[in-house]
Amino acid sequence: MSERGNGGGRRNEQGRQRNRGAAGERRFSVAAPSQRKRRADPARLVAFEVLRAVAEEDAYANLVLPARIRESRLDRRDAAFATELAYGALREQGLYDAVLARCVDRPLPQLDGAVLDALRLGTHQLLSMRVPTHAALDETVGLARAVIGAGPSGLINAVLRKVAARDRDEWVAELLEDLEDGVSRSALEHSHPEWIVRALRQSLAAHGRRADEIEDLLAADNQAPVVNLVALPGLGSLDEALAQGAEPGTLVPGSAYYAGGDVARLESVRGGTTRVQDAGSQLVAWALANAELPGGGRDSVWLDLCAGPGGKAALLAAVAARRGATLTANEPTPHRAELVRRALQAVPEEHWILTVEDGRDYGNADNAGRFDRIMVDAPCSGLGALRRRPESRWRKSPQDIAELTILQGELLDAALSALRPGGVLAYVTCSPHPAETRAVVEDALRRHPDARLLDTGAAADAVCLGGTLGAAHPLDARRPQGGSAEPESSAEPGNGVEPGNTVQLWPHVHRTDAMFLALLTKGAPGIPATED
């Protein structure tokens, strides 16, 4: 959004503020001068603009918000307020729209989008922030008057007064009265689409957890994640962050939790040797890097098949550099490949190669059996990272998952072909959905009789602080080693069966994104690796 309303737009020669976008189109109608009593509060204006960009331009709030905060020169306190307001209003849109539907005399889709967004912002302040009622009302009406117009500001005033008549708990209790089904109730209370509640419940069960953890999981999705830092091994240090109040990480070595605001203030972050990365992502990268190679032998040719924007590639390349190995980081989307290049810049350049290809092309004969370690961090629905992208839950659909599983299977096929016998492959998603996790691995094991699942739980436990994650779960599709798929009933211990398992992390348990990890190898156990 190039232009703001009266809260900060440029002034023309008459001293009036212009309200036109770059192309000259009117962005928001402006109130008559007599009705423009004041400027919009800058923090609320930023939050409003973020909601508008999300709705009108399909923008990602986590990308738009920092830019708008910088452009508006918000101080730290206002930046925190704008962040909480924008992210909260987006996350809780489902609940707030249900409340608003009771307070507006027409169906919500008939409201102007800008009016609805202003109402959501007001509702978040009234029901979920410690903003005094009069301030939430006055400031939201002031914002609306400044950037939408006097007419809508009257409607907004009237509706928010009705919202303010009850507190959040009272509203939830009233709305729940009409709902009997458990999924609908959880969806309303925790503001998730119903299909996602069902999918996450199914995911918990599929990964060996209790279905009633769903309430904690949904609640965790609504908590803003603490910023996790990683110091690239051999290159970075957490000293500066720790000196500025960061807490040492509790899940993986070399990590820290940083609650001190804008990380770009840290020199080590600006230099690229310390990076922001979820601890779950760090853990799966370490699990791949440190997993014992079942075939022993060469360990110098590594591949990250789906590398953009480069978080895991940077960590893997730093470890590779320390061990004299080289990481090929592949990303098919040019602008994301550029992000990978930047992420890798801190690592000595002789230890990484960037390719810009469809990962499925790595399944061709030229690459057959070429790599010792492969990361397949597959494109996925992101259902495990909802807390990070506040608007994303409202944009996804079950259809996305159906389409993604086909690509995930094809990428895993290509990677298994490119893996050398006795090497290790990590299949990773930031989704716990069984169709994207266990089913993709089970199907691949059926298609590749020479592939088998490793003890992923043990590999993950070996790299975590505290020794055990409690996150491993056996995979149902066990097969005789090196043989073709067999029914599960023949998978008896001591019957030549490989007891592989997978790992699923959870926001409400591990304080990470819900990352899934399966480590695979191919070839019979003990197969000697070819030395180049």
Ligand SMILES: C[S@@+](CC[C@H](N)C(=O)[O-])C[C@H]1O[C@@H](n2cnc3c(N)ncnc32)[C@H](O)[C@@H]1O
């Ligand atoms: C989950 S993200 C990877 C995150 C990355 N590993 C990191 O830690 O920063 C998945 C990536 O796969 C890429 N991708 C999509 N289709 C692909 C394909 N056909 N081959 C390889 N990568 C693909 C996406 O562009 C996206 O960058």
